[in-house]
Amino acid sequence: MYRKLDEAALGAILEAGIAEFARCGFQPASVAAVAKSAGVSVGVIYKYFGDKDAFFLACVRHSLDLLDATLREAAAGGGPLEARIQRLILALIRQSRSHASYNAMYNEITSGSCRRYAGTLAREIESRTAALYARLFDEAQQAGRLTERIEPQLFAFFFDNLLMMLQFSYSCEYYQERMRIFCGDAALDDTKMADRLTRFLLGAMKGDVCSISSLTTSEPPESRPACSEPNRISG
Amino acid sequence: MYRKLDEAALGAILEAGIAEFARCGFQPASVAAVAKSAGVSVGVIYKYFGDKDAFFLACVRHSLDLLDATLREAAAGGGPLEARIQRLILALIRQSRSHASYNAMYNEITSGSCRRYAGTLAREIESRTAALYARLFDEAQQAGRLTERIEPQLFAFFFDNLLMMLQFSYSCEYYQERMRIFCGDAALDDTKMADRLTRFLLGAMKGDVCSISSLTTSEPPESRPACSEPNRISG
DNA sequence: TATTGACGTGAACAGTCATTCACGTCATGT
DNA sequence: ACATGACGTGAATGACTGTTCACGTCAATA
Numbered sequence: 361m362y363r364k365l366d367e368a369a370l371g372a373i374l375e376a377g378i379a380e381f382a383r384c385g386f387q388p389a390s391v392a393a394v395a396k397s398a399g400v401s402v403g404v405i406y407k408y409f410g411d412k413d414a415f416f417l418a419c420v421r422h423s424l425d426l427l428d429a430t431l432r433e434a435a436a437g438g439g440p441l442e443a444r445i446q447r448l449i450l451a452l453i454r455q456s457r458s459h460a461s462y463n464a465m466y467n468e469i470t471s472g473s474c475r476r477y478a479g480t481l482a483r484e485i486e487s488r489t490a491a492l493y494a495r496l497f498d499e500a501q502q503a504g505r506l507t508e509r510i511e512p513q514l515f516a517f518f519f520d521n522l523l524m525m526l527q528f529s530y531s532c533e534y535y536q537e538r539m540r541i542f543c544g545d546a547a548l549d550d551t552k553m554a555d556r557l558t559r560f561l562l563g564a565m566k567g568d569v570c571s572i573s574s575l576t577t578s579e580p581p582e583s584r585p586a587c588s589e590p591n592r593i594s595g
Numbered sequence: 596m597y598r599k600l601d602e603a604a605l606g607a608i609l610e611a612g613i614a615e616f617a618r619c620g621f622q623p624a625s626v627a628a629v630a631k632s633a634g635v636s637v638g639v640i641y642k643y644f645g646d647k648d649a650f651f652l653a654c655v656r657h658s659l660d661l662l663d664a665t666l667r668e669a670a671a672g673g674g675p676l677e678a679r680i681q682r683l684i685l686a687l688i689r690q691s692r693s694h695a696s697y698n699a700m701y702n703e704i705t706s707g708s709c710r711r712y713a714g715t716l717a718r719e720i721e722s723r724t725a726a727l728y729a730r731l732f733d734e735a736q737q738a739g740r741l742t743e744r745i746e747p748q749l750f751a752f753f754f755d756n757l758l759m760m761l762q763f764s765y766s767c768e769y770y771q772e773r774m775r776i777f778c779g780d781a782a783l784d785d786t787k788m789a790d791r792l793t794r795f796l797l798g799a800m801k802g803d804v805c806s807i808s809s810l811t812t813s814e815p816p817e818s819r820p821a822c823s824e825p826n827r828i829s830g
Numbered sequence: 831t832a833t834t835g836a837c838g839t840g841a842a843c844a845g846t847c848a849t850t851c852a853c854g855t856c857a858t859g860t
Numbered sequence: 861a862c863a864t865g866a867c868g869t870g871a872a873t874g875a876c877t878g879t880t881c882a883c884g885t886c887a888a889t890a
Contacts, residue, residue, distance in 0.1 A: 363887070364837070385708045387623040391878065401839045402879080412878065464707060470769040471706050472699060473620045482772035490777045507798060514791045517777040518757060521764075525756035534705040537717035542725045542752040556749045562803035563742060564795045598857070599867070626848065636869045637849080647848065 365404065373398040373405065377419040382464035386416055387473040420469060420481065423462045430455045441505060442562055450554040452523055456530035463531035493519055507567025522557065600639065608633040608640065612654040617699035621651055622708040655704060658697045659720060665690045676740060680796055685789040687758055691765035698766035728754055742802025
């Protein structure tokens with residue numbers, strides 16, 4: 361019992377930390393509660409991680425590794441773009457259900473009490489997916505699969521916005537409740553949700569070549585043939 | 596000085612509260628700090644609002660009123676659907692910039708330390724927009740302006756997801772940094788951002804009538820004519 | 831087996847914060 | 861001008877939490 365903690369014990373501490381931070385947020389999380397839930401004394405957390413701040417960052421990074429693996433696995437398979445997107449969405453939904461704490465902790469990271477980590481963590485967390493998605497949609501655009509009327513980075517941004525909200529919707533209480541208000545029972549059917557979001561995204565990728573002529577436009581990336589449909593219906 | 600506080604003074608306390616809750620989150624927010632920043636003693640906050648929980652709810656509701664007004668105003672004008680959507684987006688972006696605390700507080704509401712309000716607040720906050728958007732897209736679908744392949748409520752859900760993330764992206768530090776990572780300088784141009792998101796949404800509304808035949812489909816709301824384009828390009 | 835010291839333990843400390851309430855102040859009514 | 865009491869004040873209270881460190885334990889070594 362008085363030997364250095366092994367990998368598994370440290371992992372258990374990190375898991376307990378993730379659960380606690382996800383449950384309360386950074387500041388209200390209690391180090392003593394983490395220690396108790398992990399079956400160790402507070403002392404070891406300070407010996408191994410320094411202080412609460414460093415422990416928090418360790419928890420974030422630990423959860424990042426696992427999320428990364430999920431993402432990579434889901435994105436790895438080949439196949440048509442549509443199928444890949446749908447697979448990614450479904451994987452994220454399922455991962456959010458089964459590892460709710462991980463996603464809930466992400467939500468906590470974005471909160472005000474983590475303000476001083478905002479820059480660092482945003483860069484650490486988002487730059488990977490940002491680059492990945494930007495490349496994906498850049499290639500799609502070159503292959504003529506993504507409308508020329510939206511820059512690939514912006515498309516990647518909207519895409520990730522939808523994915524993040526979907527993850528929160530399956531792992532944080534507030535967002536769960538919100539999804540139920542919006543979708544009713546439709547929220548319960550993972551396959552349906554993934555299917556509809558895929559359709560939504562594919563529609564957005566194809567773009568609407570008509571009916572935007574009247575809008576304020578700022579340097580449209582490319583002009584397109586005129587619209588062949590009735591122009592608009594005011595509602 | 597020893598008269599009952601007037602409307603303005605109470606408003607100032609609520610504003611100070613919103614700023615504090617937005618800055619730290621619920622638990623770390625200090626009632627004493629709010630009192631100091633509002634120029635009153637802690638006592639009055641307890642006299643007028645009961646306790647910290649009740650004060651928090653009062654702040655949320657106060658900010659809701661103002662947000663509601665913005666939303667209603669932006670949604671009120673007529674005109675073509677496209678223009679209305681774009682106007683709404685632009686209004687939300689500008690409102691997020693000018694009243695960052697309000698949106699940042701929303702983000703805090705979704706956090707774990709507000710768990711016990713999740714149900715109540717979600718219902719209070721979201722049901723208005725949820726119903727509004729669902730009706731909007733229901734009408735659009737009946738007018739043939741929204742693809743039949745997505746249920747209006749789900750479309751409204753995705754729509755609001757995008758709007759929420761956009762608001763956070765202009766008011767919370769973490770999301771601001773994230774947006775910069777994804778979009779670079781494009782994030783700075785409000786008109787451009789509103790324009791691109793509008794295009795994205797209009798594309799999604801129109802839907803992609805092709806190329807989903809290979810996907811897992813769950814009870815597609817309606818069948819559509821076969822696609823006339825090459826089917827897919829694997830990437 | 832005796833010794834050693836690396837290691838985890840958890841009581842104790844210092845600081846913070848929500849909440850209370852005895853008190854001082856001043857607008858009002860006479 | 862005085863008495864009254866409604867009202868805000870802010871020091872005090874009690875609870876809680878991050879962090880430390882003197883101590884006990886036990887695996888390894890000779």
